[in-house]
Amino acid sequence: MKFANLLKIALKALNNNKLRCFLTMLGIIIGVASVITMLAIGQGSKNSIKAQISEMGSNMIMIHPGNMQRGGVRQSADDMQTLEVSDYEAMKSLPGVAAISPSVNSGGQLVNGNNNYPSTIYGITPDYLDIRKLKVKDGTMFSDHDIQTAAKVCILGKTVVDNLFPGGEDPVGRVVRFGKIPLTVIGVLESKGTNSMGQDQDDVVLAPYTTVMKRILAIDYIQGIFASAVDESTTDETIDQMTALLRDRHKLKESDEDDFQIRSQQELSEMMNSTSDMMTVLLACIAGISLLVGGIGIMNIMYVSVTERTREIGLRMSIGARGIDILSQFLIEAVIISVTGGVIGILIGVLASWLVNVIANWPVYIQLYSVGLSFAVCTVTGVFFGWYPAQKASNLDPIEALRYE
Amino acid sequence: MTENKEIIRVENLRREFIVGGEKVKALRGVSFTIYQGEFVTIMGTSGSGKSTLLNILGCLDTPTSGEYRLDGVSVQTMSKNQRAVIRNRKIGFVFQNYNLLPKTTAIENVELPLLYNSSVSSHERRERAVKALEAVGLHERLYHKSNQMSGGQQQRVAIARALVNEPVMILADEATGNLDTRTSFSILTLFQELYERGRTIIFVTHNPELALYSSRNIVLRDGKIVSDTLNLSPASAREAFEALPNDND
Ligand SMILES: Nc1ncnc2c1ncn2[C@@H]1O[C@H](COP(=O)(O)OP(=O)(O)OP(=O)(O)O)[C@@H](O)[C@H]1O
Ligand SMILES: [Mg+2]
Numbered sequence: 001m002k003f004a005n006l007l008k009i010a011l012k013a014l015n016n017n018k019l020r021c022f023l024t025m026l027g028i029i030i031g032v033a034s035v036i037t038m039l040a041i042g043q044g045s046k047n048s049i050k051a052q053i054s055e056m057g058s059n060m061i062m063i064h065p066g067n068m069q070r071g072g073v074r075q076s077a078d079d080m081q082t083l084e085v086s087d088y089e090a091m092k093s094l095p096g097v098a099a100i101s102p103s104v105n106s107g108g109q110l111v112n113g114n115n116n117y118p119s120t121i122y123g124i125t126p127d128y129l130d131i132r133k134l135k136v137k138d139g140t141m142f143s144d145h146d147i148q149t150a151a152k153v154c155i156l157g158k159t160v161v162d163n164l165f166p167g168g169e170d171p172v173g174r175v176v177r178f179g180k181i182p183l184t185v186i187g188v189l190e191s192k193g194t195n196s197m198g199q200d201q202d203d204v205v206l207a208p209y210t211t212v213m214k215r216i217l218a219i220d221y222i223q224g225i226f227a228s229a230v231d232e233s234t235t236d237e238t239i240d241q242m243t244a245l246l247r248d249r250h251k252l253k254e255s256d257e258d259d260f261q262i263r264s265q266q267e268l269s270e271m272m273n274s275t276s277d278m279m280t281v282l283l284a285c286i287a288g289i290s291l292l293v294g295g296i297g298i299m300n301i302m303y304v305s306v307t308e309r310t311r312e313i314g315l316r317m318s319i320g321a322r323g324i325d326i327l328s329q330f331l332i333e334a335v336i337i338s339v340t341g342g343v344i345g346i347l348i349g350v351l352a353s354w355l356v357n358v359i360a361n362w363p364v365y366i367q368l369y370s371v372g373l374s375f376a377v378c379t380v381t382g383v384f385f386g387w388y389p390a391q392k393a394s395n396l397d398p399i400e401a402l403r404y405e
Numbered sequence: 406m407t408e409n410k411e412i413i414r415v416e417n418l419r420r421e422f423i424v425g426g427e428k429v430k431a432l433r434g435v436s437f438t439i440y441q442g443e444f445v446t447i448m449g450t451s452g453s454g455k456s457t458l459l460n461i462l463g464c465l466d467t468p469t470s471g472e473y474r475l476d477g478v479s480v481q482t483m484s485k486n487q488r489a490v491i492r493n494r495k496i497g498f499v500f501q502n503y504n505l506l507p508k509t510t511a512i513e514n515v516e517l518p519l520l521y522n523s524s525v526s527s528h529e530r531r532e533r534a535v536k537a538l539e540a541v542g543l544h545e546r547l548y549h550k551s552n553q554m555s556g557g558q559q560q561r562v563a564i565a566r567a568l569v570n571e572p573v574m575i576l577a578d579e580a581t582g583n584l585d586t587r588t589s590f591s592i593l594t595l596f597q598e599l600y601e602r603g604r605t606i607i608f609v610t611h612n613p614e615l616a617l618y619s620s621r622n623i624v625l626r627d628g629k630i631v632s633d634t635l636n637l638s639p640a641s642a643r644e645a646f647e648a649l650p651n652d653n654d
Contacts, residue, residue, distance in 0.1 A: 002523040004527075005520045005521070005523065008520065009520055012509070012513070016506075016507070016508045016509065312506065315504045315506065316517070316521075317489060317492075318463075318465055318492065318498055318500075318504070319492065319493065319498070319517055319518040319521065319566065320489050320490065320492045320493020320494070320518055320521045320522070320570070321489060321493075321521045322485070322486045322489040322490070322521075323485060323486065323489070324486070325489075325521055397465065397466055397467060398465040398466075398492075399460045399465040399466040402465075402500075402504065
């Protein structure tokens, strides 16, 4: 049997049954497209969470006073006064620490002439920029000298600038008030936008920690320490060193619990990852179900159409088609339908992912394996259920097939 | 006739069907020999086993027991595929209900058996299909689809399809059963012309009148042959056709 002849026979049969072709393809298209789109959404949000966590800082380590695990009433970390500037200074020399900054903050009203805006002022050192991956866009960062003198200077985030200077004037060099304290704006931060939890990362005011401690809060302890480890792999080691150092400095006995708490960015990202993993699994389940539904659709139509076409099979056999000819014809038909449907499904899946990205603003990321997997599942289903009933029908005597009802 | 080559030889052919646990004996031991160039009509009441016999002769069905030799080869020993090739090369089968592919043009229907014969080129295929359709008087309807034709025209297409592979014999199961008298006679004329050109024809019919136009008549009853007579001077179907009142068509 010539392949060209079989191809001709199959194409004619397809052409004679456009609606059935279309319905079969529809099952495949829906299956493939939904799997691609769902997995693209899942992977996209996972990727974006990852990116946002890494944007939060570089190998960041956060130290807070108090211990959350302590029994009884949990105290607010801000009320604990166990961390001191000298702790921060002692930790500076640890080998695993790349950058370190104390942290004190205070909420309050910022005023510039008629404009005021409630925000939070963070007292830090210039190292904080590296730790949190921040950049000063206009102006300059304050210096160590400003820290020593508790200079009345500040750096503003974009949201604060927009609210205090709605006219678009250059804030650098202007004086704003935080409560009663006048601060000279010496720089503006590059915008970071909102993070994955919806927090505005541009709603900040940075100032030397000494300024915030002495002039605004009037305290002699610090509320926290931010550091970044030299390398991701040494983060745990660095945390151990910090713990040992702090326990030693705080003169804690062997039996005492830590009076501080150290957390790393890694921990945070693991936590977030497990959440997004759950979401991906959920989406994969939905995709799996649509694949199943699509598959059953294909199965049904293929099966019914071959059963419906048993008479046609009988007729073809009565004029000399062999079983293998019938089988080849149905296989070619099934392959053409399945592959065409699969390709259309891929196109629609990619298009839908793109639309989700553009219209709903969700991050999407199409993985090659999702395309391959869905395409393979649907085409294999299509081809199998095209082949299997045809195989059965082609085993009949022609007269049985012709009589089939 | 007897000096001609033997085309079909059946011996003690039996065919049983199991229906609801009971055996239905459609053929109870049929034996005969058909020679090249014969025009055989097979008659008998409804349910006498005519179609069953013809289906076996056409290799569409297999007998329960008995011997069937076609063109000197025993059909029982053949594989399914070999029988398919036999149907494709040696047999032209015409069904009562035409059995044309729907939504398909006359020429494509006629080309179909040749599509399953890889030794025929596409050019030759078309040429032979056109010739076969011309032979049945449908040269003006090559591109009409099956559902755009009358019953008589569809039957002609089916006959052209049976002729196109130049078979050693043509089997027709009530080929005129669905047609009016006039159309029946024109189809019969066609078969007679084929017979005159030396084709072997087996023609199953209900109509006892048609025995006049064949060269041999076999009558079945309850799955057995009750008479087998030669007709040395078949009447001319063409004359009968021309004698009919020319009212319709
Ligand atoms: N596929 C089948 N299954 C069961 N019984 C069958 C089958 N085909 C035929 N028979 C039985 O075999 C007998 C002969 O049937 P067959 O079709 O050969 O008759 P026929 O002579 O062609 O009749 P008609 O003139 O009505 O076409 C009938 O009794 C019928 O019931
Ligand atoms: Mg019958």
